[in-house]
Amino acid sequence: MSGNTINYVDAICGAGKTHGAILYAIDQAANQDAKIAIIQPSRELILQTEVAMTKQIRSMGVEVPLTTIYSDDDITQGDYVSVSTRIQDHLKKAAEIPTGQILIITHAAFLSLPHWHRKDSWEIIIDEVPNIAPFHRYELEENSDLLKNLARIEPDRGSPAYNKVVVNDRELVEKAILLNNDVFGVFRDLAKNLINPHADIYCLKGQWDRLSTKGNDSIDFFGVVGSSLVKGYSKVTIMGAHFPDSLLAMIWNKEGVRFVENKGIQLRHTDHDIGARQLTVNYLSELSWSKALKRKVGISHSSIGCILPSIQAILGTCPFIWCANNDLLNQAVDPHFRGSATRISNVSHGINQHQGVHQVLVLSALNLTTDHFKFLEQRFMIDHTEVQKAISHETIYQALMRCSLRDPAATDPVTIIVPDRSLGEWLVRQFNDNGRIKLNRVQTDIPLLETKSGSTSRMGGRPPVNVVAMTNAKRESKHRKKKRQIRNGIMAISLGLRGVDETPLDSSSVYPCLEVSLIKDIHSAPIDFEVLNNDELISQLKVCWEFKANSKHDNILISPARFVEKEGIDTKRGLENVISVHGIWLDQDDGTLTPDEMNRIFPDIRFVAMNSYSGNKRYFFPTTIPMTLEAYHAIWDIMVTAIETYGYSKDKAASNFHGIDKSKRPACSMFYVPCQAKDPSKSFWVEFPGVDIDPLFFIENYLLPDPTEYVASTAFANPVSDGMKRLREAIARTSNDNEVAKARQVSMVISQWRNAPKGEGSKEFFLLGCRLRDLGLDESSIRQKLNEEAAYARHPDERRKQISRIVASVIKDGHHPNASNDHGDDQGLRRKG
Template identity: 30%
Template sequence: MARQGRKVLFAQPSRRLIAQTISQEIEPLSPSYPVMPIHGDVSDNVVQTLVEHFQAPPMGGEIVFATHAALLLLPYIEKAGDWLLIVDEVPTVDVFQELVLPETHSILTDSLELVPTGAAYGDLVARDRGDLDRIARNDHQDQVFELFAGFAHRVLSEHWSVHALQSSYESLMRGEKANGRLTTYSLLRPSIFEPFAATIIASACMEDTMLYRLWTAQGVEMVPMTGPISKSLRYQKHENGDRIVIGYFSDEDWSKTQRDRMVEIDGETVCVRDRLVPLISEVMGGQVFAWMGNKDLPDDLFGHLKGAVRLPNSPHGLNDFQHLHQVAVLSALNPPPAHFSFMTANGISPEDLRTSHYRTAVYQAVMRISIRDPQNQDPKLVVVMDRATADWLADLFPGSQVMAVDGLGAVMRKGRPGRPRAHKDGADRVRAHRLRQRELWLAELAGINGSDVVPAGYGDFISSRDISDASQDSCNANTSIRTFRYNNFGTAFSNKHTSRPELALDLDDDEAFIDLLQSLHGEVAQSKEDNILLSPAHFDPDLPGTETSRGLANITHVRGIWMDNDGGDLTHKEFARLFPYLRIVVWNTYSSKPDLPRWRAFLPTSHAMSVAVHRCIMAQIEQVLRNAGYRSKSDIEKLKAQGKSNKAWRCHGFDVSKFNSSSLFYAPCRAAHPEGSFFVDYADPKRSALDLHSWLENCILDLRPEPEPEPAKPVEPPATTTSVPSLHDTCSASLRAIAEKLREAQAGKDQQQREVRIAKAIETWRLTPRGSGHTAFFQLAAALKRAGLNDNDIEWRLREAAYAGHSPKDRRNEIRGIMRSLNRVGRF
């Protein structure tokens, strides 16, 4: 291509590999080609040198070499469409970075804003691009800015999305020194390659890489190379697998924690890491071998062995070790647990993440020795740390053997034969399932709330028929509980034995419902059972095909999240901290005491939801708690019974049986203990109702596909009205009191709306131009009639309004005729 006058940008992982490629593969060619390596060995400012080169390149074809790091830092490339990009090995597309900044975070956070998305994470965006750009460029080589430069670049770049855990970020902003960490997660977008004429990515195990998994999940199509390039590969699959033995030490996944733990062997307590050195030396049988380990391991780890050759931590493509036939990989390259959680929220399973970060790096180390040469027939020995990695390697080398290594010797077993790898189909299946599940949830939301809440692109999933928002209380002889759009907050029951709903909790908005809860909190109950019960669910007791009256099958919709905390390690203050952007209302239970507080929580939601959506939201809340180290009492007991114990586990105290949509909760009241009562509304300006669409679009659950998932079907809106028998005779006095409050609230609302309509009608009349008074005066009367005024009030208002007209006498003379017309027509 260079010979034909083309411009080629060649990106490789390291400067060492670039030097090898140029010296061993480019320079020996005849004729020679214009080659320009631009990296830290030849430039003090690599990015600036690259930008300047692209702005004024020499005439004719050339090959420019740069590292992956430099490629990802380029702000732009002049005339990128003239360049072919070749990327040797996949670059890092997911970056986890944690900065401990309890005192100095303002250097960054003053220029940042967190936009919450879903249950746990938010998008970090630039509020002040100028300051961040100064940090990213770091023109004066400030050492503090050097720590922040990569992060600042990613925030500013259109090719990166940067995220943070909501609770952690808000703790940092509040100045909580104990949690003073800026923990960020960045994902590279495929748009970085769009400007180029074409992009070729060369990689082994491509379908196991994070780039492939993330980008194909986003709909990017990667086309395998064909033709001369593909045919000239050294091999299409690995041969001589029967010459390879793969040893492993542990049945558990390898990590630094496991490497550094203390174990007892032959009555002596030793560190696993120290025990590995003599074991590996013994297994290698005195032969020269290559090894790779984390940076915290010293170069002389096998110092007493002259035959131990350390591999660089980024050994991709290097040919310097092909004379060796044995290799040991001690590296523990797993991301931290927080990154596992974040990637799970993005559809990447922990196993896939472990493979892309750790196992593919093990493969690169293994491929530095003579296994790289398909003509080499010498026996090879590969030692890895865990069984799962050994089995994964065995898949790549058909005929290889796997052995378990212990302190007493080796036990041989036949490795699994190589089998066709189908990761692409699996990734597509997971992506399709997540999309299908999300569409079904959103369709259910739209079916319940009406077509006006359907996000763009989901209109085909629901009927456009509106749903009535009318409702009535049920303490009368003509009881009905009607489906709503926004103003139904569930149902009330006299006691837990009441099988049919007695009162629909219909209020204007979240504020009105929270006001009701607070007013109920002032009530004194003689016992817990003396109180009424509330449910966020709306039940249809006569739903066809159901055998229950308030079971899950009877629920038409749920509004808001209710949770019951029976006492644990989680305080309601900490619970609110974990969800810093949610409105959360908490109050004491009847049995709460100052030294043992028990509490309930209400979280308003943006819309009503189905049982399935409610289940998903509750699971995400529980996942956030689990990620923060809180588990249910039953989970902790179950894990302890299995012999697993962790001192970091804390009990959140929530009654998980109440996570069910049909659960009933005792209404707020004063605690039996005089000092055990409290009512706290976490409602600072950053907090708002739980946005159901955002939580579904950014679901943090690890959604695994069913074997044959059913396609999402259109969801019809529920029936406008569901009738229940009159409960006038059995309705409790407490419910009657609440019903009266609801009626009073509705009456106040009606009066307020009536006054607004009247004022608007009179204002319109006063702005009537001259010559239009006759028609406008009648329209005023009709508007007053629609506002609900009786005849006397209408006539009084008309006489008063006549004085504001251009012809007051004519208007007064028209009043009697207008009143007759109103009564004759009846409605307007």
């Protein structure tokens, strides 16, 4: 691989790419003394290539050493040497030979090889695109200790919903790979990826956290093999059908790899020209084919009876090849066709012995899991339909092309049955249209296989009429533009600049202040409420939480947004009036999500969990800087998506319903300020430590979820009570009014005490009492504050013992009871005179 350049050959099935690679490799090895390694997907294909290459070398009259290394089931255990060891031994010996040579190994061996000796002297040709997104699923039945001995987790910067999985005990991991042990062997494939320096492994945070808990014993691991896999070789070429659309090309392109066509490997032809013959593609389902759909229509591991008559009517008695998932037994198909059916593997690259067959049946469901699709979409911005084409469609295409379609000289009509319309439509587009290519639906009289009115399938089926899917490049460009727009808005606020966003709702001047809004009642204009820092805001929210309201609505309102009136806009606190937002608020009505579980989802992020008047839960996540309207909504979406990916459902009927109120998503939403719950047993205030959310980090590193329609519920009108009326009137004054000013000043003197230098704790604790008195707090309030602040002392118990003496002193004469010595006698308690 020269720099970040990889060569490729985009070769359709039957184009002779392997034959072209054979001729190229022999020529380079014989005439340029090149060392060429050909890497192929299976042992069967290696055996075919070895025979063809040996014959070609003889016919050309040249001497080129040829070595093939692959697993051999015939070797007894006592004589067995691992494929990896044999390859590495060969590479060391090859380094001593100056002349050219050829080595052929499998994809699996190459992907798991820990080291390639003198790779800079080798050119590699990868025949067929390898799988660089491995997936491992384990059902552990609560026995997860061995897995956790092998692996541990680290936070994933790419998404708050995933963990990165790394080696915990390398010796155990190597045992899992090398030992012929059924216990360790369960994790062999995962272990190989864990020690692969080119692979990153991830798992869902929720699945890992729930391991070893009753009823939660399933876990999925998603892998990504990076382009570093092929760095350092003298030259790299990857050959495969539809290579630019492969998952490898899409992912490695995002790593900065540049792909250049290798014209040195010659092909017989470059497109599917089927001449004048007829091609009929029949499909079973309008919706995307899946294992779940198969079960619903009645297909089992031993029977396809529900669709058998329809298939027999199309295939008749002529020979055909067929493929399906491994869980479908041969007896489900073969006995019904009296020797006409021949099963082939889903992975059948390079198998050529069925070119005389003109009919194919495909029942394979090769979709990734929903979580795997989501992982690739969130990690690489690749749409699920593109992933499906790159994996499912391409694999089935390879199986179909084992029949006479791979022979451009064939003339017999070809009949194919595929699972769904999405695959059928994609398949017919691969051939040059000669006017005799037809796409038909198989008549089965099974309602589940028909498209319901207005329904679409997430993973395929027919797209809406006149809708053209956005390409990955366009999606990524749009995503980058959106991120850039949000970043610019945040930076404008942070730097105190006046800026105007492109989105109409975000068009506003922005300011550097950290402010929220207080609202007296639903009819009142918002009042800007400036805070010095998040500590002050949280402190004041806690003061409010201590208040016992008379009813749910007997309270004032708070909004994370700062509003401004605009000319031509009738509203005073609508979305159009928002100019900045501080903090993320999540309101939870019912649901099973707990504050402790929220902390597991966001373990490194600081937040406060508190009750509402009715006893529901509310969460406040402070941010390092104010945000624009669009940034708030994006981060809100990221966090709720992380909660759902963790394992909570947005479906109210589900047992794991999270309860997050999406009507409170808009940044202009209002919340009643914290207060004691109507039922005292439901009152709680818990501060979880961590770092404040950095909006720029979230926007830069996490995928922005697709926009969702939300509805903002109207805030309740506050009934008037004498006590609350006075409180509203006090808080609804301007920021210079006494009540608001007092709250700020209390926070400031508390901050001064918390930052007291070592050795000054006793003195500053006394001064805190004095300052609270000077701000007008009564004896009870001073005592309460001192009790709370004692927890922040270096010696909490000593401070608590002083509280009664301090209160008595500051209320009477303001002298420190023991100002000279933190550990002196009680002389300071004596009253003067």
